[in-house]
Amino acid sequence: MNPTLSVQALCKRFTAAAGRFDALSDISFGVGAGEFVAIVGASGCGKSTLLRIIAGLEQPSSGAVLVDQRAVTGPGCDRAMVFQDYSLYPWLTVLENIRFSLRLRSGFRAADSAPAQSVAERAVLLMELMGLTRVRDAHPHELSGGMRQRVAIARALLRKPQLLLMDEPFGALDAQTREVMHDLILHIVALERPTIVFVTHDVEEAVYLADRVIVLAPGPGRIDSVWPIGLPPALERTQDLKRSAAFLAAAREILDRIRATSGLQSDLDALRRLTGHAMRAVKNGTMTRGQAAALHHQDHQVRQEERAMASQNGGHITKSEQKVLNQQENAISKDILPK
Secondary structure, three states: OOOOEEEEEEEEEEEEOOEEEEEEEEEEEEEOOOOEEEEEEOOOOOHHHHHHHHHOOOOOOEEEEEEOOEEOOOOOOOEEEEOOOOOOOOOOOHHHHHOOHHHHOHHHOOOOOHHHHHHHHHHHHHHHHOOOHHHOOOOHHHOOHHHHHHHHHHHHHOOOOOEEEEEOOOOOOOHHHHHHHHHHHHHHHHHHOOOEEEEOOOHHHHHHHOOEEEEEEOOOEEEEEEEEOOOOOHHHOOHHHHHOHHHHHHHHHHHHHHHHHHOHHHHHHHHHHHHHHHHHHHHHOOOOHHHHHHHHHHHHHHHHHHHHHHHHHOOOOOHHHHHHHHHHHHHHHHHHOOO
16 A cells, blocks of 8 residues: 655755755655654754655755655645644634635635535534634634644644644643643544654654654754554553553653764763863862862853753653752762862
8 A cells, every 4th residue: 555645765955155954865754544653853853844845835855755646846735734833813713713724715615515514514523522612712812822732733634634744733832731632632543543744852742642753863854763653552542651661661762862863962971071070180189179160160051051952852861860960060069169
């Protein structure tokens, strides 16, 4: 069986004042009908660029994207995209936002036509599925972030697209709302069986939702590895699954690959060596406390930047690593900084 999505030797180059920049290099993969594929990787590896090319919002420099064996040359009704920032129309109500695509189809201008009635009924069903019935007449500014994203997802599903593209759709939500959205997506996957390509920085999110996870490496963006996720079917996945050995092992292995491709782990190792060197130098008398204080200040700033980068990359520092780093900072502050 041919895949719903086929990405073939895809490359993307940008030209700037500083010269040519290769964003993506030789990306090839397929996504089967009803499959959920998540794409993860360090910041700057081209995840969103790849998704925009699949959506037809960007043109590749070379290579091809096929949906049901038809070349993608621009946006089309066979694909729908959900963005991180919701992209709702502020002057429309919840139901009007969900039904907006009806306005764009000239063949559906007759509101009493059979196709229009069918799609209108589906809009109401999707609204109910998303738990939005009580706010059907509300406007976007009256909704929470989670509710706005539910509206955006319902709108994307209205036309039953062959391919649903999601670009960090839950990145701006708090942890509790994000968990609710995860379970909602799994419910939709079980009922609608959409084909989904999902970009995220959150490795645990990718493992929890996806059938496969693709890790992109930066400089230029390329496929580093592909990870089949051997977890239960969508409706059998619960939040408790995130505590299981299989889930934690899969998330750890993927996270380690992201760190290896981004250079984050080597940077952390260098910081540990720097801390140890300063402590030994003061004790040996080869560095004054003032010099050590300046070094410690630089070290602390770099650590903060690395932690922020780790969070952005989805390669967040684990609690145990955070504890070690905090202990090292406390030690250097206590032992070598001026009293």
